[in-house]
Amino acid sequence: MKLDAATPQPIYLKDYTPPAFLIDQVDLTFELDEEATRVTSRLVLHRNPAHPDRGAALRLDGREMTLESLRLDGVALEADAYQLDEESLTIAAVPDTAILEVVTLIHPELNTSLMGLYKSNGNFFTQCEAEGFRKITYYLDRPDVMARFTTTIVADRAKYPVLLSNGNRVGDGQFDRNRHWVKWVDPFRKPAYLFALVAGRLGKVEDSFVTASGRAVALEIYVEPHDLDKCAHAMNSVKKSMQWDEQVFGLEYDLDSYMIVAVSDFNMGAMENKGLNIFNTAYVLARPDTATDTDFDGIEAVIAHEYFHNWTGNRVTCRDWFQLSLKEGLTVFRDQEFSADMGSRAVKRIEDVRTLRTHQFAEDAGPMAHPVRPDSYIEINNFYTVTIYEKGAEVVRMYHTLLGREGFRRGMDLYFKRHDGQAVTCDDFRAAMADANGVDLTQFARWYSQAGTPVLRVRGHYDAAARTYTLDVAQSCPATPGQPTKLPFHIPLVLGLVGPDGVDLPLRLEGEPAAAAGSRVLDVTEAEQRFVFVDVAVEPVPSLLRGFSAPVKLDYPYSRAQLVHLMAHDSDPFCRWEAAQTLLLQDLNGLIDAARAGRPLQLADDVVAAFRSMLADTSLDPALTALMLTLPAESYLADQQQEIDPDAIRTALNFVRLGLARGLRNELKQTYSRLNDGAAYRFTAADVARRSLKNVCLAYLVELDEPALVELAQKQYRDASNMTDAYAALACLVEREAGDEALAQFASKWADEALVMDKWFALQASSRRRGTVEHVRALLEHPSFQLTNPNKVRALIGGLLARNLAGFHRADGSGYEFAAEMILALDKLNPQIAARQVASFNRWRKLEPNRRAAMKAALERIAAESGLSRDVYEIVAKNLQ
Structure with a gap:
């Protein structure tokens, strides 16, 4: 990649300086027009005494x-x-206090980036996070500038009957013969990234919620009129979220x-704009x-996430974009806890860990590795990542693990008391947690500043004569770009000791009084530590990293017998699932090596036997059984290899x-028949669990490719009364010729439903x-596909690049050529979405020669294109460094 004077330059955390001016009040008037x-903006400004230059320009x-x-x-x-x-x-000469009036003209109908003010299906929408507001008017577009906004919207009444913005509606009227106006006032200070405006012809679903203090809140969901019958679940999710936040954190709307x-x-x-959340239709519209x-x-999860942002992101926001995880990691943790309380806590935890391992661990191991609080960026849009969100949530979860539920709540309460209405840092959050509980969390700060996935090497030794069990724990973290060496982290290691009878043993360390059986937290703070448990009557099997207590890779030499024991008896659901996954991984890694070498493949008998026993255990949550039966993703397996051979x-x-x-043919068929009861659709945890296990069993059975078993899928598809069962059956059929007819029928039936076509x-x-590459290329011409629509791009192009390892990494390189072509086309339309597709190249150095x-040639083709956006440039440049 050739670098020149026009090369985008990084922005560094170390260079942060407070703004030269602050804005007290913003009055905005929008005259919406087709052309x-x-x-018009009116800014009430004053100089910031915290800025070092008292004469700085505005x-x-x-x-x-x-x-x-x-x-x-x-x-x-x-x-x-x-x-x-x-x-x-x-403007060089600005007094210490001033009123600046700015009038600008913008063209939303030409805005394909979908940042700032744009049009979609004839309606106006905004997206201002992270830096979209600067495409609307000239402004101090940074999160530490918080002001009170008043917004007046003027538009054609017939075309745009609905006019919405942040805050409370305080007035409306007729502007002239054809146009009307609505005025909104937001009483809370906010940065510009939380501004929102919507105008159009939209239908509305209404409800209300009464807060714990007795305030009535009007709840309104706006959608296109033909989608009004798909909003009931979203509205119910809003009310559940509001009630949960009051009960768990004492936070009212x-x-x-x-x-x-x-x-x-x-x-x-979705986007958490104060009082006016704008959502992708994918996270609002649902019918069975x-x-x-x-x-x-x-x-349910995304509505909760955006609602919870009202306090963790809006009332208290981030000082600068390096602190993005302050709001996102914290709010992801909150929505994870909400979802766990609404459904199965064990299943939710496992699903979150699968996401982290499949995507975030890969990010940590690649060219885009960065800390939870990055040191620098070229384009902030590229740092809305699984590291910021999901690993950030794991960091918050570790506070919860170390401090306990009550201690974490004390920390949250102090955080809001200190910082309500402020733009603050990750260090401020850590200080609130430490001060509220009287603990030292100085070392814990390394989770924010050091990139990479730590490796926890654990070895155990049982001394029968001394009745002791010794754990030697060592931690390390591999080098990442710009960080060759790492200091020890503060790692909470939650563990139990499982006896031969499957019962947890007491956990008492040397020098401690008597302890109860179950789980306990060990503070791993040094490069190497030893923990000695006393009065251990029998040799245990260690159950390590219970609940996935830290975002680390565990290195423990479990025998196959120990894994089978934990699969059958571990009281911690995560570790039970983990034992099953580890048993599978041991065989899969060996089979991958054999496939590369052309040797015969063989599946161990103990794997089949262990899974047979698990299927027979009807006391297990069916959703947990389904997860234990689910094989690791291709991309996760790729990350376990020194050199990747996708085939x-x-x-x-x-x-x-x-x-x-x-x-497991007989057991799978029996389980499928038992669960395929034809019951009416209900969205309850128990019903979801039964459907998940039923459809996992169906997928395995159809793999046998026997006509009678394929007919099971065809019948389920024909008879399904809900999309869950229909889609699961179609997913089985699509892998065989029998799926072609079903695919055609599905497209004919749902041609007018955009989300279903996705x-x-x-x-x-x-x-x-x-032939998936050629098929995807042909589908670009399908009438339901639009390259300008991010959902369509994620479904079709992203479906190949991100979720089809062997299909994308075709040996002939056609997948890479297709990806480069699509990325360059998207970059001219929507750089943010184009950059998301570049992430599919992040593993290229680990591929076989x-x-x-x-893949390198395809990256160089992208790099050679003139006029690349900063979004795409940054990721390509880091890949080629």
Whole structure:
């Protein structure tokens, strides 16, 4: 990659300086128009005493707009009084207090980036996080500038009857013969990234919620009129979230109304704008016949996440974008806890760990590795990552583990008491946790500053004569870009000792009084530590990292017999699932090596026997059984290899899948028949669990490719009364020729349902059948596909690049050529979505030599393109360094 003077430059955390000015009040007027929208802003400013230069100029962020006029304290500024470039407006001579009036023209209908103000299906929407507000008007677009916003929207009444913004609605009226206006006032200070505006022809679903203090809050969900019948679950999720936050954290909602708007063209899942959350339709719209259990779960979780942001992100926000995990990691932890309370805590925990291991561990091991609090970035959009969100949530969870439920709540209470209405840092959150509990968390700060996934090496020794069990624990962390060496982390290691009878033994360390059986937390703070448990009557099997108590890789030499024992008896559901996964991984890694070497493949008998016993245990939560039967993802297996051969990984997985199906045929069929009871659809934890196990059993059975078993899937597809069962059956059929007819019927039936068609695209893009690259390329021409729609891109292009390891990494390099072509096309439309696809190249250095060379060539093709966005440039550059 050739670097020149135009190369985007990094922004560094160490260079943070408080803003030269602060803004007290913002008055915005939008005159929405088809040709051009006029935005008038009135900023009440004052110099920031915390800024080191008392004479600093006022520099406002802004791009892709036309400046019409500029007035300072009522006086129009001539062109020589300010400087204007592609990214900013600078005024040198500004008094300590001032009122600045700015009028700009913008063109939302041309805004394909979906950042700032844009149009979708004839309606206006905004997305301002992280730096979209600067595409609306000139402003101090940084999170530590918090102001009170008043917004007046003027628009054609017939075309845009609904006019929404942040806060409380305080007035409306007729502007002229054709246009009307609505005025909104947000009484709470907020940074510009939380601003929102929506205008259009939308339907509304209404409800209400009474807070613990007796305040009535109007609840409103706005969608396109034909989707009004898909909002009941979303509305119920809002009310459950509000009640949970009051009960668990004592946090009430603070405005007169809480509004959600669903839009089909949206870069993210949803956005927490104060009082007016804007959502991707995928996380609002659901009916049993159009949405799966996974969709219903996702809607409930994302609605909770955005609602919880009202306090952890809005009332207290981040000082700068390096602190992004302050709000996102904390709020992900909160939504995880909410979901665990709404359903199965064990299943939720395992699902979250699978996401972390499959995606975040890979990020930690690649060129985009960064700490939870990054040191630098070129484009902030690239740091909305699984490290910031999911690993950030694990860091918050470790506070909870170390301090306990009550201690964590004390820390949260102090955090809000100290910082309500402020923009703060990760260190401020850590200080609140430490001070509220009188503990030293200085070493814990390394979780924010050091990248990489620590490895916890544990070895155990039982001394029968002394009745002691000794654990030697060593921690290390591999080098990551810019961080060759790492200091020891503060790691909470939760463990139990399982006796031969399957019962937990007491856990008493040397020098301690008597202890109860169960789990306990060990503080691992040194590179090497020894823990000696006394009065251990029999040799135990250690149950380590219970509940996945830290985001680390565990290195413990479990024997196969020990893993089978833990699968059958561990009282911790996560460790029970982990034992099953570890047993599978031991065989899968050996099978991958055999497939690469051309040796015969064989599945161990004890694996089949262990899974047979598990299936026979009807006391287990069916959802947990389903998870234990689910094989690791191809991408997760790839991360376990020194050198990746995607074909060998797929061969090994297919072999294990077929071997388990053959070995468990009778048990799978019996379980499927028992659970396939034809009951009406209900979204309850018990019903979701039964459907999940039933459909996992069906998937295994169809692998046998026997006509009678394939007919089971065809019958389920034909008879299904809900999308969960229909989609599960279609997913089985799509891998065989019998699926072609079902796919055609599915597309015909659901052609007018965009979200359902996204499932159709995704299923084909992730298929194990041959020729997927060519098939995906052909589907680009399908009338339901639009390259400008992020959901469609994620479903079809992302389905191939991110969720089809062997299909994307074709030996002929056609997958890489397709990816480069799509990334370059997307970069001209929507750089943020283009950059997400570049992440599929992050493993290229670990591939076998031929694929490695082809993937590098594709990266170099992207790098050679002139005018690359900062979003794509940053990821490509780091891959080629």
